Amino acid sequence: MNVLRPGPLAATLALLVAVFLMMPLVAVIPVSFTPTRYLSVPDAEWSLRHYRALVENPAWAEGAWLSIRIGVVAALVATGLALMFSLGIWMLQPRFAGLLMGLALLPMVAPPVVSALTLYFFLITLSKVNSVVAYDTWAGVALAHAVMIAPFAVVLISVALAQVDRRIDLAARSMGAGLWTRIGRVILPNIRFGILTALFLTFVLSWEEIGVTLFITSVDAVTLPRLMWMGLRDNIDPAIAAISVVLIVVVVTVVLARTAVARSRARRQARA
Template identity: 50%
Template sequence: MNTHRTALSTRLIAVVAMAFMLFPLLTVIPVSFTAKRYLSMPEGNWSLRHYEALLSNPDWLSSIGQSLAIASATSLIATLLAVSFSLGIWYLRSRLATLLIGLVLLPMAIPPVISALVLYFMETNLGRIAPGWGYDTLPGVVIAHVVMVVPYGVVTMLVALSQVDRRIELASRNLGASLMQTAFLVMLPNLKLGIFSTALLSFALSWEEVAVTLFITSVDVNTLPRRIWSGLRDNVDPSVAAISVLLIGLTLLVLMGRLALQYAAQRRARS
């Protein structure tokens, strides 16, 4: 009886927690269809005016394009750095490796505001030395985002490397393969899932980064998260609700696609 009550209580808590998390997402859907110029629930008349404004507004389209470019570049560079560093640590096998891992993971322990201030001063000085690569530039934002997301990529790659049998690397070296041949022809193919996860995580973290971006941008760079934040702070633009619904829908499509691929793989494995 006690076990049954405990299971029922656990399920009830899980349902309440899930409802608490999903309620804001469900609320934003009808708000995006309001006919008014401010955030409000639609009163009888549902309208697509804010979706039309979103897709025809060059400012929103520019922000989406900038966010895609920054997130793609950040994902590529951060993945290359994370894979290279993780493989180097995996081959190092010494006490120095622990120290290096601690240094690389340090940005994860620092509050985002402190990191943003440090990056702000770095970007302003970099702009004096190399114009076009510092404050309020796309390359400058990419550099800042790479600094912020590389630690997460390193953690993902170290987890992937921990599941690789070291004997395959030793067998490759014993058969005469060089270090580079072993890394590219043996290790990397066994790390495909980890590399993909690192790239996807880096893209997602860069795409939604707003705290650091607010510190290192002004006029020329206005990413999508920053524009959403500005829309909520300054004029409560209902287009914010519309873009939120589109992003939620895109996330659901990706999740459904992932589940469909997983289901298809399970069916092939059974047959």
């Protein structure tokens, strides 16, 4: 079988694009080792003082833990709502499915400032009746993030459902399977990859969200992106470069581990 391989020109262009995309990530690494109190490239002396600051300052660990907690809750809520919505559209096929899908995707296309202001006034209103899901609380931030990231989960799960053959659902129903049995044993196993992808993507989107977070938080719910933004706004703390390098290392490690697992699984399947 003939295998199409990229020519020299295509390979060169791909390499140039990869280098262009990697340059900002690579440039932040030497800056994180600067011995000065401001962002600069070290000349002769390299220092770990800003990495020590990450360990010694509990605000960074607290911000990271808060971002993880908010991201997990927001991802679960957004993916759960998206799953119910997408299943309803796929199974019932309502006449106004296109309109409903457009409304569900509205937060994705609306200007971020408009969404942020809407969520701000919504959480301020909730603050008058409770103190849990309210302005400047982690639960309020998680709810706002879930609203913003749910459309992405809807798209991924809807695409996964579009690949499912409806005849297997009809066959299960003709054999007497109830609604929950069909969903749990027929449909969900066929879209589990789409659900897992939606969970991962929504967590990442919540983790890096800063625009809406600035509107709905003040001093109590300080996430890691907000803490980094405060450092850039107030004194351009080089510790931001250090935490950026740490995040880059974590992401690269996860990607490499995922690639290694996928290759190992592919080799086992090939041997079988």
